[in-house]
Amino acid sequence: MLSRGLRVDGAVEFTTEAVGDRRGLSVSTYQEEAFTAAVGHPLFPVAQSTTTRSRKGVVRGIHYQRHTAKYAYCLRGKSLDFVVDTRVGSPTFGRWDSVMLDDRHFRALYLPAGVGHLSVTLAGETTLTLLSSTPYDDDRADALCPVDAGLDLPIPRGLTLAITDRDQAAPTLAQALAADLLPEYASRVDLKLG
Numbered sequence: 001m002l003s004r005g006l007r008v009d010g011a012v013e014f015t016t017e018a019v020g021d022r023r024g025l026s027v028s029t030y031q032e033e034a035f036t037a038a039v040g041h042p043l044f045p046v047a048q049s050t051t052t053r054s055r056k057g058v059v060r061g062i063h064y065q066r067h068t069a070k071y072a073y074c075l076r077g078k079s080l081d082f083v084v085d086t087r088v089g090s091p092t093f094g095r096w097d098s099v100m101l102d103d104r105h106f107r108a109l110y111l112p113a114g115v116g117h118l119s120v121t122l123a124g125e126t127t128l129t130l131l132s133s134t135p136y137d138d139d140r141a142d143a144l145c146p147v148d149a150g151l152d153l154p155i156p157r158g159l160t161l162a163i164t165d166r167d168q169a170a171p172t173l174a175q176a177l178a179a180d181l182l183p184e185y186a187s188r189v190d191l192k193l194g
Helices: 032-039 165-169 173-178
Strands: 002-005 012-015 019-021 024-026 048-054 059-064 070-076 078-084 096-102 107-111 116-121 126-132
Touching (some): 002 032, 048 116, 070 078, 070 096, 070 116, 078 107, 078 126
Antiparallel strands (some): 002 012, 019 024, 048 126, 070 126, 078 116
C-alpha cells in the first residue's frame, strides 16, 4: 500500500494494488501497518460505516464534523473527492486537495477530524464507503457550500449537478469563519483519538 500526503495537514491518500485471477480480484482497502506509517497511529475505532450509492453528478458535501475522523474508499464507479481544511489555526487552513476514488486504482482517503469532505460522482452507480470515528449526529454535522467561489474547487464542467438544498444553502468558508462556525485545529497528537 502506497501513501501520499495531501495539501491539507494530516490528510493522506492511500493506493493499494488489486490481486486478480480468473475468479475476479481482491483488494485490501486498509492495511494497518501502512496506515500507521503514514499517519502516525492506527485507524481510529470505527463507530459507524456508511455506504452511499449515487448516480453521475451527485454532489455530497462539503461536510465536516468537529470531532470525527473519516476514511473513505470507492467500491464501484468513480468519484472525485475533495478535502478542505476548515480547521481554524491549521497551517493549511483554507487549502484543499483532491483524489480520484474509483474501482480501478482503489485509492482510499483519510480525513482528520474537522476536515471537510466533498464527493462528486463522475460515473453512474458509484458506491462509496465511509468509516467514521463517531456516529453520525445531524445536530453536530456541519456543511459548507460546495460551489463556494472563494474555494474555487475544480468541479468538472458538463455535469448536471445534484446538490441538496441544505448543501446549496450552506455558508461559504469565509461566511462560516466570520460566524465562528468552524472547528479549531487540534495537533496531530489530539487527532489520534479521532
